[in-house]
Amino acid sequence: MLNVIESGGAFNFSDENQEKIKTILAKYPDGRQRSAVMPLLYLAQAQNGGWVSSEAVEKIAEILSLPRIQVIEVATFYTMFNLKPIGRYHVQLCGTTPCWLRGSDEVMRACKDMGLEKGKSTDDMLFHLTEVECLGACCNAPMVQINDDFYEDLDYDRMTAILKALKRGEVPPPGPQNGRQASAPEGGPLVLRDMVPAAADKE
Numbered sequence: 001m002l003n004v005i006e007s008g009g010a011f012n013f014s015d016e017n018q019e020k021i022k023t024i025l026a027k028y029p030d031g032r033q034r035s036a037v038m039p040l041l042y043l044a045q046a047q048n049g050g051w052v053s054s055e056a057v058e059k060i061a062e063i064l065s066l067p068r069i070q071v072i073e074v075a076t077f078y079t080m081f082n083l084k085p086i087g088r089y090h091v092q093l094c095g096t097t098p099c100w101l102r103g104s105d106e107v108m109r110a111c112k113d114m115g116l117e118k119g120k121s122t123d124d125m126l127f128h129l130t131e132v133e134c135l136g137a138c139c140n141a142p143m144v145q146i147n148d149d150f151y152e153d154l155d156y157d158r159m160t161a162i163l164k165a166l167k168r169g170e171v172p173p174p175g176p177q178n179g180r181q182a183s184a185p186e187g188g189p190l191v192l193r194d195m196v197p198a199a200a201d202k203e
Helices: 013-026 032-047 055-062 068-077 097-101 104-113 156-167 191-202
Strands: 089-094 127-132 145-147 149-152
Touching: 013 032, 013 156, 032 055, 032 068, 068 145, 089 104, 097 104, 104 156, 145 156
Parallel strands: 089 127
Antiparallel strands: 089 145, 145 149
8 A cells, every 4th residue: 555655765853953852752651651652653745845755654653663554544534645746835725615715716716727627736746726715714714725834814815825935935924925924804903992991091
């Protein structure tokens, strides 16, 4: 079953990640370190340019004293792990109901017009587009996750601008793209502002 995961050549964790692995393993009781398989897969994927190679699976199995088939079972079960090389910027577009109602189709159209195709990497290996289920930012819909960053309150023009910036080598500031503060109502926070006069009247 290892052939479902592509080979990427020799793999070893960097010195920095080996220190992180020590910290991760210390969180688990003796005899339970095998439970660290997911954070180690995440570390391997981040170090390996966004995907988990068969050699990384073997290294994790060795570290955790697991049969490699058990590491493969986890890596192949969760869609968050990529089992072959993907583009530098992994664009995960939420298509669940709240994002769809708020215009995720237009965000997808912007991606397509920029040459991205769902489930594929661009020829220059700069982008990879995936449509995913809820990413947990429904009040800021529609949104995408690009690598580890959330870009929210999107429309066709904002998504196009983000992709063009990444193509130029720039990294746009993540978060809401319409000027709102975090998940505050559009137009600004209301609750504390409304409470201040009431508090002042009591003095």
